Amino acid sequence: MNEITRVGVDLAKGVIQVHAVDATGRVVAAKALPADRFAAWCVQLPAGCLVAMEACGGAHHWARKLRGYGLDARLVAGHFVTPYRMAGKGGKNDANDAAAICEAAGRPHMRFVPVKTPAQQALLAIHRLREGYKEDRTTCINRICGLLTEFVIVFAQSPEALRLGLADVLEDASNELPGIARLALQEGRLHWIELECHIASCDERITAHVRSDEQAKAAAQLAGIGPMTASALVATVGDFKQFKNGAQFGSWLGLAPRQNSSGGKTVLGRTTKRGDDYLRTLLIQGAKSAVMTAHKRSDKISQWLVQLLARVGWQKAVVALANKNARIVWALLAKGRVFDPKHVSVKPGDVAAIPAVMPA
Incomplete structure (x- = not known):
């Protein structure tokens, strides 16, 4: 165990596959462990050993637990692991996945997923439950409408029309609804x-959460970012300093355009739509509301929006505002700045150099 320097772990509910190598890359151990014995096996690893896992269900819990043992636990995004699977797409199994995770974690350019705190995961659980309740509500409304049809x-x-009229329909004895149908629809209501x-x-x-969290409160100041989006951004990202600039953050959200460039010619396409679908959807929906009301406001961003809307159209203006909001949020939360709606950004090259000695 003392020879092991890097471990790739493929997590599962019942069986956990490990792939351990030494400093030269020689395989020291490759075996499957029951989930209840995995922690005991990790305790025997040397302090500071790199233990890499694919970011999936339970990965953040295991990463926090292994860091408590003095190990360097890291999470790798799934789409970064696939290229390192030697058997390719047709050879996917637990052993090959663990080996690919181990290989990917050893690359010097690899980017890792920050480990979430229990508080972040708890808040995201509320967001996920809310989305599930919304889907169930839509299904319930459609089911009631279909049965009435x-x-x-x-x-x-x-939904508002159905909410206002459903009780009267169920109480109206002049329609042809049988008694058993009325009871069933009442249960649906x-x-x-x-x-x-x-x-x-x-x-x-x-x-x-937004009222008690300073970061969420700062993000909610922007037009197009409400409490729901601000809370989701803070809970999902955590430390915004993990991104080197706002452009990288916007790209991580999938709001940057695709590229098909070659030979010095830049060709941009549609947005990549990578990253967290939930965050991107919230930003887009919020941007739609802000674009619709931009003509009623006089700040610099709203004036820019009105001009952009006239030049490129509705959809592109919405995506552009969502991307701009993401960049502004990064600047606020990564650099600790205060939001100024009248701020005008200036390129560094456009700023005149200040002389070292002021003239008399």
Whole structure:
């Protein structure tokens, strides 16, 4: 065990595959361990040993636990591991994946996923539950509308219209709804109300987080970033200093354009849509609201938006604002700056040099 310098770990529910090498890259151990014996095996590793795992369910928990043992636990994104699997896409198994993770972690240029704290994961759990409740609510509403359509009772395509009229329909004895159908639809209505209560409870917790967290409070100042987006950004990213600039942060969110450049000719395409879909969706939806109301505001960003909207159209303006908001959030939270809606960015080359000695 003392010869091991790097370990690749393929996590699973019941069996965990490990692939350990020494300083020269020679394989020292490659075996499967029961999940309850994995921690005991890691305790025997030398202090400071690099233990790499693919970022997946339970990975952040194991990384925190192994760091408590004095090990250098790191997480690798899955799409960075695949190119190092020697057997290719057709040879995917636990042993090959552990070897690929071990190889990827040894590359000097590899980028690792920051380990989340329990508080971050708890807050993200609220966001995920809220998204699930929203999907269930939509399903419930569509199910009720579909069942009513069977009896030629049609509402406008709006949840609010159904909410206002459903109780009256169930109480109206003049329609052809059988008694058993009324009871079933009433249960569906109660389920809808229950889902609304769950969503409201999640909203209360997220709002409380924004009020108590300085980073989330700073991000929520921007037009197009509300409490939901600010909370999700802070909980997901944690330390914004892991990105060297705002452009890298925007690219990580999938808001940067694709490139197909060669021979010195730059060709840009659609956005890459990489990274966290949830964060990107929140930024885009918030940007849509800000673009629609830009003509009502007089700050520099809103004036820029009005001109951009006239020049490139609605969709491109929305994505551009989402990317700009992401860059501004990085500047605020990575550098500790205060948001100024009237700030005008100036390229370094456009700033005149200040003379070393002021003239008399």
